[in-house]
Amino acid sequence: MSNRIEKTLTLKAPVEKVWRALTDHEAFGQWFRVKLDRPFEPGEKSTGRMLIKGFEHVRWNATIKQMEEPRLFSFTWHPYAIEADVDYSAETPTLVEFRLEPAEDGTKLTVTETGFDALPAHRRPDAFRMNDRGWGAQMENVRAYVEGEG
């Protein structure tokens, strides 16, 4: 994968508890800080309103993809689409995946967000041959982030 954000963390809680925190819409809403209109259903739209201070004007709009208990929960959305007067619906959404694995002291959770459409891997070597005009470092930073080091 070329353009992704990836986060891995170990949670000191059993897989079942983490699964519920992710997939029960009220539990999800508590930690994500969003008031969701209805339970998550694969293939269905999920709507709601953000509760984070300063972002109360932001609507939550996602489409639930997979709910494979207890190991995979995924949805597509427009990441942090926070401008109230911008219509994000025409943009290609990103895919967010939560993967759960039992760990010795709880649950290993891996979160990925992909589809930023940044820099396709097969085009990179020749497209980003660096020059010394000062933008190479920025390009490297973008590449580092889209490769998941961010």
Added chain:
Amino acid sequence: MSKARDEAADPAAIFAALGDGTRLSLLEKLSDGEALSIAKLSAGTRLTRQAVTKHLHVLEGAGLVTSARIGRESLYSFAPAPLGAARTYLESVSAQWDDALGRLKDFVER
């Protein structure tokens, strides 16, 4: 011009503009800093002038190239600033996830 600036501030437009092999190849040709005409940019490719023009307009809309009219020709130049904006955007999305996952951790471990 204000439309171009608005689009330049939109990370999705930048990513979408970058997410195409033909456009990346055009940026590559412009990456040494020299301003090039559409004729030069389409030379040695299978792309028509119309196709090159269309892709250049997308890049220009995302603020990744600028154009200047010299006589009868438009010359196109690479403009790197949006790459910084794209980076900042990914940083902010990444930071938002850190915040959210911190709250998840508190939620399930309490």
